[in-house]
Amino acid sequence: MNRRDFLKLLALLAVSTYLGSSTSTKKDRIVIVGAGIVGSALGYELAKAGANVTLIDKAQPGSQASTNSFSWINATYPKQPYAYNFFSQLGIDAYKSLAPELNFQIKWSGSLEWFANKQIETDSFKQLANIMRYKQYTPVEVISASDANQLEPKVIFKKNTKVIFSKSDGAIDALDAIHKLTNQIKQYGGKIIYPCEYLSSNYKNGKLLSIKTNQGEIEADKVIFTSGIDTNALTGKSFLKEATPGIILKSKPTKDAMNRMLIGPGIHVHQQNNGVVVIGEQTGAPPTHKERLKQKPNKFPEIIGKQHGERLLQQTNLLFQEKLNLDLDQISIGWRPLPKDGLPIIGWLPNRPNSYIATMHSGVSLAAIVAKVASQEILDGVSSTLLKEFRPSRFF
Ligand SMILES: Cc1cc2nc3c(=O)[nH]c(=O)nc-3n(C[C@H](O)[C@H](O)[C@H](O)COP(=O)(O)OP(=O)(O)OC[C@H]3O[C@@H](n4cnc5c(N)ncnc54)[C@H](O)[C@@H]3O)c2cc1C
Numbered sequence: 001m002n003r004r005d006f007l008k009l010l011a012l013l014a015v016s017t018y019l020g021s022s023t024s025t026k027k028d029r030i031v032i033v034g035a036g037i038v039g040s041a042l043g044y045e046l047a048k049a050g051a052n053v054t055l056i057d058k059a060q061p062g063s064q065a066s067t068n069s070f071s072w073i074n075a076t077y078p079k080q081p082y083a084y085n086f087f088s089q090l091g092i093d094a095y096k097s098l099a100p101e102l103n104f105q106i107k108w109s110g111s112l113e114w115f116a117n118k119q120i121e122t123d124s125f126k127q128l129a130n131i132m133r134y135k136q137y138t139p140v141e142v143i144s145a146s147d148a149n150q151l152e153p154k155v156i157f158k159k160n161t162k163v164i165f166s167k168s169d170g171a172i173d174a175l176d177a178i179h180k181l182t183n184q185i186k187q188y189g190g191k192i193i194y195p196c197e198y199l200s201s202n203y204k205n206g207k208l209l210s211i212k213t214n215q216g217e218i219e220a221d222k223v224i225f226t227s228g229i230d231t232n233a234l235t236g237k238s239f240l241k242e243a244t245p246g247i248i249l250k251s252k253p254t255k256d257a258m259n260r261m262l263i264g265p266g267i268h269v270h271q272q273n274n275g276v277v278v279i280g281e282q283t284g285a286p287p288t289h290k291e292r293l294k295q296k297p298n299k300f301p302e303i304i305g306k307q308h309g310e311r312l313l314q315q316t317n318l319l320f321q322e323k324l325n326l327d328l329d330q331i332s333i334g335w336r337p338l339p340k341d342g343l344p345i346i347g348w349l350p351n352r353p354n355s356y357i358a359t360m361h362s363g364v365s366l367a368a369i370v371a372k373v374a375s376q377e378i379l380d381g382v383s384s385t386l387l388k389e390f391r392p393s394r395f396f
Helices: 003-013 037-048 082-102 118-132 145-151 174-187 228-235 302-317 363-380 385-390
Strands: 029-033 052-056 111-113 140-144 162-166 170-172 191-193 198-204 207-213 216-219 222-225 240-251 261-263 267-271 277-281 328-339 345-348 355-359
Touching: 003 082, 003 363, 003 385, 029 037, 037 052, 037 174, 037 355, 037 363, 052 174, 082 170, 082 174, 082 363, 082 385, 118 140, 118 162, 140 145, 145 162, 170 174, 174 191, 207 222, 222 228, 222 363, 228 240, 228 328, 228 355, 240 302, 267 302, 277 302, 302 328, 345 363, 345 385, 355 363, 363 385
Parallel strands: 029 052, 029 222, 052 191, 111 261, 222 355
Antiparallel strands: 111 162, 140 162, 198 207, 207 216, 240 277, 240 328, 261 267, 267 277, 345 355
């Protein structure tokens, strides 16, 4: 879809039913709680439209899930039901529209995915067929091992392996994107405040007056929670299940390690435009580590981090014909915000006036589209049919 068609479609899908909050004036004071990729992208769209934006973060922009993510932008077959898949497809279009505005570093190389065993392969192909029943899905092809090798000569694809080639996937440098978004918010006259922790909202006669933070009170006409794994605690509602950890490893920049995103058994790997190789592990933490992980740390104790790093580098090398010789630069633990039913949660909160929420897994894939659609809802008082399936009201 080209940029003009994409923007037209968004306008069409916004219908002007009232959605639980008064329409804003452009100078309403909007405070966004959480400067991950979702809050930063939303703050950018709101500030660009002329709103008075303050974006706060209890630590610093990009300190949580967004930076410790594999950063794969996709609308692949596990994104079901179809409403979610379609929204994710628009997510790709939204990035294509947004990226040139801010010079985002996105590598649109597509992904190759293959499986540990026949059972997983069969189940995945069933899910793929389910999505391909619809008229519109992201360009995808199932290719043979030898065709996959043409695309990715350094990788080992065993004979008879079937590979899903998802052609429109991309990988973004999420921290770089957050820095560009937050800088631009400031250019538009918005404020970015951190460390600044949201504590509570202050209402009078059902009207939001301000929010209380550990840095003092901030006057607000609207508050938006883009607070990732802290969403339950901040809204007093159980939207998310227990966050699960994932290890992300980044190498120092290296030359031409691979062309595409590789979604291999147990390991995901891609190379950013700047040469950094990003590796994500898919098997969660063993139960014996539960105690250490209780506080949801983003870092390992040094020795454990080193051990994990070496183990993951070895595992990654098994995908390749020749060892990659990567220099480990960074290893971190990311915590996934996981809505209880797997679907994004976006919209006005039914139990709190002028309070909006946007939280989801795959927030990196969806940040650009969420920002475009939610900013329309917040500023213009419209209700987008695109978000019909994702309303917070389903939890009440
Ligand atoms: C290992 C791993 C791999 C992943 N891979 C992918 C992928 O490939 N593709 C994809 O689309 N998604 C992926 N995800 C999911 C994705 O990273 C998240 O969905 C996304 O980053 C969520 O963005 P966010 O802005 O909502 O949250 P976050 O980035 O977590 O930002 C929330 C912010 O809110 C702040 N905050 C919290 N409480 C308060 C408070 N009281 N006051 C002020 N600020 C507060 C936090 O400090 C934080 O900065 C992955 C996640 C993990 C962990």
